[in-house]
Amino acid sequence: MSTALGRRxxxxxxxxxxxxxxxxxTLGLALLALAGLCLGTPFVGPQDxxxxxxxxxxxxxxxxxxxRVLIGMMGGAAIGTAGLLLQESLRNPxxxxxxxxxxxxxxxxxxxCVVWxxxxxxxxxxxxGLLGAAFGGFVTLVVARTARTAGGVLLVGAAVSTAIQALLxxxxxxxxxxxxxxxxxxxxGSLSGLMWEQTGRVLPWFAAAVPLVALCVxxxxxxxxxxxxxxxxxxxxxxxxxxxxxxxxxxxxxxxGPCGPIAWVGFLAPVLARRLRPRAxxxxxxxxxxxxxxxxxLAADLAARLAFAPVETPLGAWTALAGVLxxxxxxxxxxxx
Amino acid sequence: MTVTTRRTAPGxxxxxxxxxxxxxxxxxxxxxxxxxxxxLASGQPAGAIAGLLDGTASGxxxxxxxxxxxxxxxxxxxxxxxxxxxxYVLQATLRNPxxxxxxxxVNPGAVLGxxxxxxxxxxxxxxxxxxxxxxxxxxxxxGGITWLFAxxxxxxxxxxxxxxxSALLGGMTTMLLAYxxxxxxxxxxxxxxxxxxxxxxxxxxxxxxxxxxxxVAWACSALxxxxxxxxxxxxxxxxxxxxxxxxxxxxxxSLTAGAASLSGAIAFxxxxxxxxxxxxxxxxxxxxxxxxxxxAGADTLAQLAGHLLNGTHRLGVPTGVIxxxxxxxxxxxxxxxx
Numbered sequence: 001m002s003t004a005l006g007r008r009x010x011x012x013x014x015x016x017x018x019x020x021x022x023x024x025x026t027l028g029l030a031l032l033a034l035a036g037l038c039l040g041t042p043f044v045g046p047q048d049x050x051x052x053x054x055x056x057x058x059x060x061x062x063x064x065x066x067x068r069v070l071i072g073m074m075g076g077a078a079i080g081t082a083g084l085l086l087q088e089s090l091r092n093p094x095x096x097x098x099x100x101x102x103x104x105x106x107x108x109x110x111x112x113c114v115v116w117x118x119x120x121x122x123x124x125x126x127x128x129g130l131l132g133a134a135f136g137g138f139v140t141l142v143v144a145r146t147a148r149t150a151g152g153v154l155l156v157g158a159a160v161s162t163a164i165q166a167l168l169x170x171x172x173x174x175x176x177x178x179x180x181x182x183x184x185x186x187x188x189g190s191l192s193g194l195m196w197e198q199t200g201r202v203l204p205w206f207a208a209a210v211p212l213v214a215l216c217v218x219x220x221x222x223x224x225x226x227x228x229x230x231x232x233x234x235x236x237x238x239x240x241x242x243x244x245x246x247x248x249x250x251x252x253x254x255x256x257g258p259c260g261p262i263a264w265v266g267f268l269a270p271v272l273a274r275r276l277r278p279r280a281x282x283x284x285x286x287x288x289x290x291x292x293x294x295x296x297x298l299a300a301d302l303a304a305r306l307a308f309a310p311v312e313t314p315l316g317a318w319t320a321l322a323g324v325l326x327x328x329x330x331x332x333x334x335x336x337x
Numbered sequence: 338m339t340v341t342t343r344r345t346a347p348g349x350x351x352x353x354x355x356x357x358x359x360x361x362x363x364x365x366x367x368x369x370x371x372x373x374x375x376x377l378a379s380g381q382p383a384g385a386i387a388g389l390l391d392g393t394a395s396g397x398x399x400x401x402x403x404x405x406x407x408x409x410x411x412x413x414x415x416x417x418x419x420x421x422x423x424x425y426v427l428q429a430t431l432r433n434p435x436x437x438x439x440x441x442x443v444n445p446g447a448v449l450g451x452x453x454x455x456x457x458x459x460x461x462x463x464x465x466x467x468x469x470x471x472x473x474x475x476x477x478x479x480g481g482i483t484w485l486f487a488x489x490x491x492x493x494x495x496x497x498x499x500x501x502x503s504a505l506l507g508g509m510t511t512m513l514l515a516y517x518x519x520x521x522x523x524x525x526x527x528x529x530x531x532x533x534x535x536x537x538x539x540x541x542x543x544x545x546x547x548x549x550x551x552x553v554a555w556a557c558s559a560l561x562x563x564x565x566x567x568x569x570x571x572x573x574x575x576x577x578x579x580x581x582x583x584x585x586x587x588x589x590x591s592l593t594a595g596a597a598s599l600s601g602a603i604a605f606x607x608x609x610x611x612x613x614x615x616x617x618x619x620x621x622x623x624x625x626x627x628x629x630x631x632x633a634g635a636d637t638l639a640q641l642a643g644h645l646l647n648g649t650h651r652l653g654v655p656t657g658v659i660x661x662x663x664x665x666x667x668x669x670x671x672x673x674x675x
Contacts, residue, residue: 147672155672159665162604166661169529173655180521188511263508314515320508328505 021276025291029073032298036069037061040305067199072191072301073294074206075255076265080293081213081286082248083266084273088220088282089244090154096267100245101160102252103261105136107186108168114182115175125257127201129186133253136164141242141249153241189260189316191301198258205254212247213286219244220282262297263316264323269293271330296322360619364626371633372410378640379406408540412532412599413636413656414629415540417606419547419596421628422554422621423589424607425614429561430585437608438593442502444607446479447472447597448527449510456513456520465539469546469598476594479506480586530603530657532636543599550592555621557585603657605664606632635659 038044044057052058079097086095097103109132113120120128140160144153172183185192219240222230230237255262273288300318307313376386385398386406394403420438427436438444450471454460460467483502510528514521526534560581564571568578596603610631614624636656643653 143669144672152672152674156669159668159672162668163662163665166529166658166665169525170655170658173525173529175522184515184521188515264504314511317508317511317515320504320511324505324508328502 025288025295028295029291029298032295032302033069033073035302036072036298037065039302040065041310063195067196068191068194068301069298071194071199071202071258072297074202075191075259075262076269076294076297077290078206078209078251078255078293079262079265079297080269080273080289080291082251083268083293084270084282084285084289085213085216085220085244085248085251086266087270088285089223089241091224091226092154093267093271095154095157096264097248097252098261098263098266099154099161100157100249100252101136101140101164102133102249103136103256104161104164104168105139106130106133106253106256107260108132108164108171109135110186111168111171111175111183114179115171127257129257129260130205130253133249133256136160137246137249137253139164141245144245145238145242153245184314186260187316188314189256189262189319190304190312190314191259192312194258202254202258205250209247209251209254212250216244216247217283217286224282259315261316263320264327265293265296265300265319268296268319268323268326271327272296275330360617360623364623367630368414368626371630371637372414375410375413375633375637375640376402376406378637378644379409380640380644381406404536408535408537409532409636410633411540411544412535413633415544415547416532416596416600416603417610417628417630417632418551418625419592419628420603420607421610421614421624421631422551423592423596424628425611425621425624426554426557426561426585426589426592427607428611429565430582430589432565432567434612435608436499437605438589438596439602439604439607440503441499442479442483442506443476443590443593444479444597444602444604445503445506445510446482447476447594448602449479449506449513450475450594451527451598451601452510452513452524455523465598466542469543469595472594472598473591476590476597479503480590482506526655527597527601529655530601530660531653531655532600532632533653533655535599539599543595547592547595550588550595551621551625554588554592557588558620561585561621601657603632603660605660605667606635609664609667632656632660635663 034046037049038046042057042060044061048057049061082097086097086100087093089095106129110125110129112118113125113128140157143160144156147153147156168187172187175183184190223237223240223244227237230240252266269289269292270285272292273285276288276292277284296319297315300322301315303318304313304315307318373386377383379402381398381402385396385402388396388399389402394400423443424437427438427441428434430436431441450473451468453475454467454471460471479502482505483499514524560576563574563576564578564581564585571578571581593607606628610627611624613631614620614627617623617627619627636659639654639656639659642659646654
């Protein structure tokens with residue numbers, strides 16, 4: 001009796017936490033977006049966000065900060081979603097977007113353009129990144145077609161990713177000192193210098209990806225059962241897995257084109273989503289990882305902008321730090337439990 | 338991520354004496370031919386290499402071979418041998434076929450140590466002993482982080498934590514580079530791994546360090562053989578498993594740090610060559626020769642590729658790129674066979 005009594009408040013507390021979580025995440029996103037719009041040099045008070053169209057504050061907020069916050073939010077959501085798709089379809093928590101050659105492919109394409117001074121206008125670099133991402137994802141898909149198990153696909157993805165990374169470093173070794181700033185972004189990821197032009201170019205791709213992600217959900221439920229069970233239920237496992245892989249490649253490519261690889265968000269967001277809703281399935285986790293991915297990315301971008309101001313640190317370094325620390329804590333708890 | 342090719346214990350394989358002599362001869366011949374190929378691939382005339390045999394370096398070409406070609410060859414051989422032995426020791430001690438210097442936080446830690454030492458000005462940029470000390474400290478810290486993550490657990494789990502620890506150290510390296518992006522060019526050499534540009538002064542200390550480490554590892558062959566099957570097996574034979582593992586890991590860390598202080602982060606040699614050595618039925622020494630041959634061969638290819646690109650590369654083609662590509666091919670085969 002006493003144990004039942006003792007358990008009830010804890011259960012009620014957990015229920016309250018579960019109910020409050022959507023509110024808390026929405027509030028957090030709104031606060032971070034507001035902070036992203038207001039903080040920095042010059043500081044713009046919330047009441048001045050809608051100032052007269054010809055003031056400096058208006059230009060800074062609407063031409064620089066709004067696109068940046070927008071792309072950070074959407075990019076984080078896309079990477080979080082892609083991470084969940086990969087982890088569920090390959091049934092491995094270490095299947096992160098960096099592991100399937102998409103982000104490295106984008107980085108390689110852009111650095112080839114920069115280093116070998118190909119006649120490509122600066123504004124087209126995101127498009128080049130998108131093409132490179134498609135190329136990296138395509139290579140992985142072609143090679144992975146021959147792997148039969150989820151573990152095999154993961155190994156092949158890691159191998160392709162490593163090979164492209166090696167080529168990337170080889171190209172970078174030939175670069176000039178002056179080109180490093182540009183290249184560095186594609187090695188670690190950053191949201192600096194994004195304006196409406198790049199944002200407008202990426203938006204249609206995001207819009208196209210949303211229905212595709214919705215199409216993936218039934219396949220995820222089947223792949224989660226394991227290869228044998230899914231095949232027994234009449235699912236063509238290889239084809240389903242490749243389809244999910246292709247959709248996640250598209251999502252990652254959309255982000256890597258303009259911002260470079262935003263490391264570890266694709267690992268962190270799904271893992272956090274699973275901890276928030278331990279008993280749910282992929283259908284529930286999908287919006288959660290998108291929201292949490294956006295949250296993590298916005299927070300990390302704020303840190304990247306403000307931590308060592310006026311110097312801006314790359315966003316990817318912060319997300320990597322957060323992702324690895326969280327991963328270590330979670331894994332530790334898992335093994336000790 | 339399981340690999341089924343888990344070979345038997347290292348060390349005593351009980352090969353008959355004539356077969357062993359034949360194997361030693363074959364290994365020596367292989368080593369010599371790779372060395373010759375490496376020297377020839379540098380693009381200097383063969384006469385200059387033969388001319389060195391009289392003991393003096395006279396003339397421009399002989400000087401180039403003596404001052405640049407030979408140190409580069411030795412760097413490749415020593416780095417390859419050190420990484421292979423370190424990987425061999427790690428795989429036997431941690432009982433995991435995927436254990437390797439780059440997957441256990443030791444190699445990324447050593448690179449981070451070197452870069453931090455240079456960037457923060459703790460060690461002078463051109464000091465061989467300073468680089469070795471920084472690599473040792475970083476490697477010990479990297480291995481220590483992995484060890485802390487995985488403390489008191491199954492050694493087989495160490496690799497997952499090693500991957501995480503390596504990623505953490507990679508993130509820290511990125512932060513360090515982001516702090517001073519203008520130094521990125523100097524850091525690139527250590528990030529990719531390259532045996533180019535080493536001269537006799539760099540080798541003077543590191544060569545003794547690496548050769549000593551390999552000798553210690555060879556002397557520990559029996560210990561590795563006892564430790565490899567299981568902790569209970571080691572304890573029943575009178576070896577304290579924790580102590581044995583500590584000794585073996587110290588040797589592995591010192592060897593990896595020595596290799597990193599010469600050539601930076603060379604990937605996959607420490608992962609793949611121990612498997613080759615075990616498949617040949619050999620022990621520490623076979624692993625050392627296999628690693629030396631593999632890296633010298635990779636560097637030969639790198640030199641040839643550099644000639645093809647006709648010297649447009651500021652750094653040439655870094656050797657680490659060749660080993661990473663070869664390692665990727667091995668991983669793809671592994672993934673397909675699963």
